[in-house]
Structures are given as structure tokens and as C-alpha cells.
Amino acid sequence: MRAVTAPHIEVRAVAKQWRTRDHPVPALDAISLDVAPQEFVTVLGPSGCGKSTLLSIIGGLAVPDAGEVRIAGRPVSGPDPRQMAMVFQDPGLFPWRTALENVEFGLELQGVPAATRRERARALLEPVGLRGFEARYPRELSGGMKQRVAIARALALDAPILLMDEPFGALDEQTRLLMGEWLLGIWARTRKTVVFVTHSLQEAILLSQRIVVMTARPGRIKASFAVELPAPRDLDAAPAAALRHALWDAIRDESRRALDGGA
Amino acid sequence: MSRIVLARLGVLTGLLGAWEIWAARGNPLLYVPPSRVVPALGRVLRLEAYPTLLSHLGVTAFEIVTAYLLAVALGLALGFALGLPRHVGEIYEPLLAALYAIPSVVWYPSLMLFFGLGSASKIAFGVLLGFFPVVLAVLAGIRAVDPHILTVARALGAGPRTCFVKVVLPAITATLVAGLRAGLALSVVGVLVGEILGARRGLGYLINDAYGRFRTADYAALALLALAVVLIVDAAAAWTESRARRWTEGAAG
Numbered sequence: 001m002r003a004v005t006a007p008h009i010e011v012r013a014v015a016k017q018w019r020t021r022d023h024p025v026p027a028l029d030a031i032s033l034d035v036a037p038q039e040f041v042t043v044l045g046p047s048g049c050g051k052s053t054l055l056s057i058i059g060g061l062a063v064p065d066a067g068e069v070r071i072a073g074r075p076v077s078g079p080d081p082r083q084m085a086m087v088f089q090d091p092g093l094f095p096w097r098t099a100l101e102n103v104e105f106g107l108e109l110q111g112v113p114a115a116t117r118r119e120r121a122r123a124l125l126e127p128v129g130l131r132g133f134e135a136r137y138p139r140e141l142s143g144g145m146k147q148r149v150a151i152a153r154a155l156a157l158d159a160p161i162l163l164m165d166e167p168f169g170a171l172d173e174q175t176r177l178l179m180g181e182w183l184l185g186i187w188a189r190t191r192k193t194v195v196f197v198t199h200s201l202q203e204a205i206l207l208s209q210r211i212v213v214m215t216a217r218p219g220r221i222k223a224s225f226a227v228e229l230p231a232p233r234d235l236d237a238a239p240a241a242a243l244r245h246a247l248w249d250a251i252r253d254e255s256r257r258a259l260d261g262g263a
Numbered sequence: 264m265s266r267i268v269l270a271r272l273g274v275l276t277g278l279l280g281a282w283e284i285w286a287a288r289g290n291p292l293l294y295v296p297p298s299r300v301v302p303a304l305g306r307v308l309r310l311e312a313y314p315t316l317l318s319h320l321g322v323t324a325f326e327i328v329t330a331y332l333l334a335v336a337l338g339l340a341l342g343f344a345l346g347l348p349r350h351v352g353e354i355y356e357p358l359l360a361a362l363y364a365i366p367s368v369v370w371y372p373s374l375m376l377f378f379g380l381g382s383a384s385k386i387a388f389g390v391l392l393g394f395f396p397v398v399l400a401v402l403a404g405i406r407a408v409d410p411h412i413l414t415v416a417r418a419l420g421a422g423p424r425t426c427f428v429k430v431v432l433p434a435i436t437a438t439l440v441a442g443l444r445a446g447l448a449l450s451v452v453g454v455l456v457g458e459i460l461g462a463r464r465g466l467g468y469l470i471n472d473a474y475g476r477f478r479t480a481d482y483a484a485l486a487l488l489a490l491a492v493v494l495i496v497d498a499a500a501a502w503t504e505s506r507a508r509r510w511t512e513g514a515a516g
Contacts, residue, residue: 059418081420092415096433105429106419150415157419 342401400442
């Protein structure tokens with residue numbers, strides 16, 4: 001076993017270009033990041049800064065042009081559902097499967113017997129407030145419900161790492177705050193290592209132990225903020241407001257650059 | 264009985280009545296009223312008009328089944344071969360659609376040259392007609408698969424084969440089943456038209472023969488029989504389609 005202090009996720013000088021029709025677009029430029037076991041890290045950055053690309057590379061869905069990612073010391077060579085579960089902004093539920101069957105998908109691939117996986121999927125839908133909705137199809141669920149099914153589907157893998165790419169980005173403000181609280185509850189119980197990508201300062205402050213701010217494209221780490229606010233967090237209290245100012249200072253120029261360069 | 268069904272029966276009765284009155288005024292060699300078709304149909308069904316009717320029907324059924332199975336096999340194979348590799352489908356789809364748009368009867372003379380007057384040319388024609396809706400449905404279905412759910416499936420641990428079986432196939436089922444149904448209807452048409460245009464056996468041959476010998480009432484009775492074949496085949500297809508739809512419920516959302 002590795003020492004507890006060793007990083008759970010190591011991103012080492014990862015670079016990535018996307019090839020478009022005209023010219024390659026640099027998405028990430030030699031980015032490095034360590035995430036400790038059971039840490040909740042938020043990656044904050046302007047749109048198009050490559051934060052989703054970073055998460056795809058950590059999750060093994062995209063291959064970096066340079067650098068490498070290690071999970072618990074081992075290089076990532078592809079998606080590894082036993083180590084990492086991913087949640088995306090678009091829940092991406094399988095429309096021909098019921099909520100329950102969606103949650104079962106990953107377990108099915110791992111060859112878990114039907115009765116066992118059904119039971120586990122049921123046990124995951126209940127705490128996300130979807131009891132009684134097991135047999136519904138995605139089109140019969142609201143946006144927030146779909147995303148909760150998607151999260152339950154990711155949690156069903158019971159992987160120690162949870163990678164979340166703007167998971168609440170498509171939800172309205174109230175649902176978003178409630179889902180954030182709900183996620184914190186899950187994290188408090190399961191103590192997973194979480195990398196959470198967002199462009200919302202508020203969400204970052206409410207959720208994370210550490211906030212990493214990325215620069216505009218090509219993305220690098222611009223600054224890192226430890227968040228030492230007591231729970232439950234009050235966004236209007238002075239320390240949160242101060243942090244918000246500091247974050248905004250760090251991100252403002254980058255957002256402006258993204259606006260100028262992104263057009 | 265619902266009003267719609269009653270209205271349909273009313274329309275049907277009206278049409279038959281109009282047919283009866285109209286046909287009675289025309290040349291009896293060319294125009295047969297229902298009052299003559301019904302007895303003719305009775306003679307056809309009692310095997311009095313054509314004692315070998317069942318063997319002809321058997322030939323036609325054999326040709327339809329063979330043609331359709333080949334059309335499905337070829338359509339699925341080519342559809343997946345062209346549709347699964349990236350961009351290949353995009354290259355070939357317009358080409359296939361253009362070929363599909365050519366009135367298919369123009370191919371028939373050459374099929375007769377290649378395959379002769381027997382069953383083979385009818386089967387070939389049925390394959391040709393039934394194949395296009397299947398291959399185009401596969402291509403359209405694959406193109407419509409949301410790439411994001413494939414990414415999600417990969418993240419959940421699905422390799423290429425699992426993605427195909429557990430994501431692509433269920434995602435395209437609705438489109439595919441519609442294409443299979445259209446292909447079946449066209450395979451039936453292909454075989455019957457092939458038989459009518461030149462054959463020595465089969466329902467289409469009997470139809471052509473009856474008309475050629477001015478046995479107009481028999482001709483109409485046999486046409487009704489052909490209609491029954493089409494309706495039975497289509498009802499079977501519709502039943503299968505509704506089963507498949509129930510199986511992939513929600514695919515439209």
C-alpha cells in the first residue's frame with residue numbers, strides 16, 4: 001500500500017491539442033495537478049479553457065499529446081470504471097433503459113448477477129429521492145432527476161474517484177444548490193476523491209476543499225485556493241465573500257481573454 | 264365498433280357499389296363488377312379455376328421468404344460495414360440513396376438476363392428492392408446515435424463490442440425495424456412484379472396469365488389474393504414492429 005499522503009491523482013505536464021479543420025487548437029499546456037485521497041477539488045475556469053479536456057484525460061477518455069496521468073501511482077491508459085466514475089453535464093442516460101436499468105449498466109458490464117445489481121441499483125436510487133421512479137424511462141424524468149440517475153449510475157461503480165464535468169450546469173439555480181448539498185452529503189458518507197469542474201464561483205465555494213483556477217486557452221493552473229470554511233457554508237458571510245473576491249480577481253482576466261480570443 | 268371503423272366500412276361499401284354500377288356499363292371483357300369477382304374468387308379458392316394454385320402460391324412464398332432473408336442479410340451486413348467506421352457511411356449514403364431513387368423496374372430486364380426466367384430472377388428483384396430500405400435504415404440509425412451516450416458507455420467500462428451490442432443496437436432498433444418493415448413490403452412487391460413481368464410459375468404468373476387470356480374475373484380474384492398476401496405479410500411485420508417498439512420503449516425520448 002502507498003502512504004496516505006501520496007496523491008491519489010497525479011497530472012504531470014499534460015498537454016493536448018485539438019485538431020480542427022484550419023489549425024490545431026491548443027487546449028492544455030503542460031498542466032500539472034495533484035489530488036490527495038478523499039479530497040474534493042474544484043477546477044474553475046472560463047468556458048473553453050480546457051477544463052473538460054483535462055477531466056477527459058484524467059478519466060482516460062482522451063489521450064494527452066504529452067505528459068501523463070497516474071491514478072494511485074499507475075499510469076492511466078483508458079477508462080477504468082473500477083478506479084474512476086464520471087458524470088457529465090449532459091446526463092447521457094440510455095433512453096431505452098429505465099432509471100433502474102441505467103443505474104445497473106456499469107454493474108452489468110462487470111458481470112454482477114442480475115439480482116445483486118438490481119438490489120444495489122435500487123439502494124442507490126432511494127437516497128437520491130427517486131424511490132418509485134425506478135421503472136420510469138429518462139424521457140419521463142425532469143432534468144434534475146435525470147442527473148441524479150446519472151450520478152447514481154456513476155456511484156454504482158463504487159470507484160474511489162468521482163470525476164464530475166459541470167454536472168449541475170444545465171440545471172436551474174435552486175436545483176443546482178440542492179444538488180450541491182446532496183452531493184456534499186454523499187461525499188461526507190463515502191469520502192471519495194472528487195474532481196469537480198465548474199465555471200460557477202458559487203458552486204466552487206460551496207462544495208470544495210480546494211479550488212484550482214485555470215487560465216484561458218491553452219489551459220494551465222493559474223492559482224490554487226484552499227477553502228477552509230466551516231460547514232454549512234454561508235456564501236454571504238465575510239470569509240466566503242473574501243474568497244469570492246480573490247477567485248474573481250484570479251479568473252476575471254482569464255474570462256476576458258477567453259472572450260477576446262474565443263470569438 | 265368505433266365510428267372510424269363504421270366510416271371505413273361505409274366508404275368501402277360505397278366504392279364497391281360504384282364499381283358494380285360502373286363496371287356493368289363497360290365492356291364485360293375489360294370491366295368486372297364485384298358480383299362476378301366474388302364467385303370467381305370462390306372458384307379460385309376452391310382450386311377449381313387453378314387446380315395447381317397452391318403450388319404457385321408455394322413458389323411465390325418461397326421466393327418472397329428467400330428474397331427477404333437475403334435482402335435483410337445483405338442490408339444489415341453492408342449497413343454495418345459502411346456505418347460503423349467513422350465517415351464511411353457519410354461517403355456511401357448519398358450514393359445508395361441515389362441508386363434507391365432510380366425506378367427499380369429498370370434493373371429487371373438485366374436481372375432476367377443474368378438469372379433467367381425462373382425463380383432466381385424474381386428473388387434477385389425482391390432482394391434488390393428490399394435491400395435498400397434496410398441498408399439506409401442502418402446507416403440513418405447509426406448516424407443518429409448520440410455520440411455522448413457512447414462516451415458515457417466507454418466511461419462506464421464498455422469496449423467497442425459492448426458499445427455495439429448494448430448501445431448502438433438498442434439505439435437503432437426503432438429505425439431499423441421500420442426499415443425492415445419497408446424492406447419486407449418491397450421484397451413482396453419485387454417478387455410479384457418479377458413474376459408478372461415474366462415467369463412460368465407463381466401468383467404473379469397466374470395474374471398475368473389470367474389477364475392475357477381475358478379471364479378478367481379470375482384476374483381480379485387473383486389480384487385480391489395478392490392483396491391478401493401483402494396484407495398478411497404486413498400485419499405480421501406490424502406485429503413484430505410493435506413488439507420491438509415496446510422492447511425499446513422510450514427510444515424516441
